[in-house]
Amino acid sequence: MGCIDMPASQDLYSFIRTSPWGRTLAAGDLDLVLSAAMARTYLPGESVVSTGGEANYWVGIMDGLVVQKVVSEKGEETSLTAxxxxxxxxxxxxxxxxxxxYDAVVQREARVALIPLHxxxxxxxxSLAFNQFVARLLNARLGHFMxxxxxxxxxxxxxxxxxxxxxxFDPYLYPNRSNLLPFSQSEIGLLAGVSRQRANAALKQLEADGLIEARRQGVRVIDVEGLRRR
Known part of the structure; x- marks a missing residue:
């Protein structure tokens, strides 16, 4: 089953209005953006964007989990980020x-906001404010990939x-992040480039060190700076 186009809705409007860049726009500019924005729902395994496809939309994740990855000529897959x-x-x-x-592949059903290229x-x-937001976002993304x-x-x-x-936990890349990361062991392993079993062993050690707490909903991070010092 392919992606599902959704009609404009209040939750899409709220998502854009309350985004860090949406809050900076004048009322008329925001109305124009809202009139052009679209929402789509993607199922696990589907691609929000695919390598080689034309970039026609700026993509915002309203809900769900999408992993950006690249595939080598030999078919080897590398996850970049979530x-x-x-x-x-x-x-x-x-x-x-x-x-x-790169491909952006849905791990968990995702509701996506799309802002057309034009x-x-x-x-x-x-918009000067929008330019400043994008500059900060690009700088944060560069630091993230480094x-x-x-x-x-x-x-x-x-x-x-x-x-x-x-x-x-970068505030520009993940503005809605709480201390609870709703990721499974396999998803964390995917992002870290290790197997689920190795990720599970590492998570147990980090929990024993008092840096995280395993929960049914995911992983609660207790000490972000402690994780960075490992």
Whole structure:
């Protein structure tokens, strides 16, 4: 079953209005954005964007979990990062008016907000506040990927999982993040580039160290800075 287009709704409007960039817009500009925005629902395994596809929308995750990944010519898959509630992505590709260079695959059913390319470009041309938000977002994303590169070179699995969890607390990339990360052991392993079993062992050690607490709903982070120091 493919993605499901949803009519404009109050929850879509609220999501955009209360987003960090939506709150900066003048009323008339916000109305224009809302009139063009769309919502779609994607099921697990479906792609929100696909490598080589035209970048026609700026993407915001209203609910659910999407993992950005790349696949080598040999079919080897590498997860880059996760996009969850409150996350926006794709601005760099849209600014270059290019094609997607990664897949964004749904792990957990996702409700997605889509801002058309021409509206995104118009905001860049007309709103200083929006430009400032995008600049901060790009800077945060650069720092995030630099951190992920460093995480991939850490020798210890415990440290790799710890830094992966800490990387999900950037306020620009994950503005709605609470201390409870609603991720399963397999999803954390996917992000850290380790098996579910190795992720489980690392999470148990981090819990024993008092840095996290395992819950049925996911992982509650007790000490973000402690995770970064691992």
């Amino acid at each position: 996009a969850c509630s409150g996350t926006w992505f794709g601005e760099g590709t849209l600014m270059k008016q290019g094609r997607w260079r 509206i995104f470009q118009w905001l860049l041309d007309s 951190e992920l590169l460093a995480i991939g070179r850490l020798p210890g699995i415990d440290a790799r999982v710890a830094h992966t969890l800490a990387s999900l």
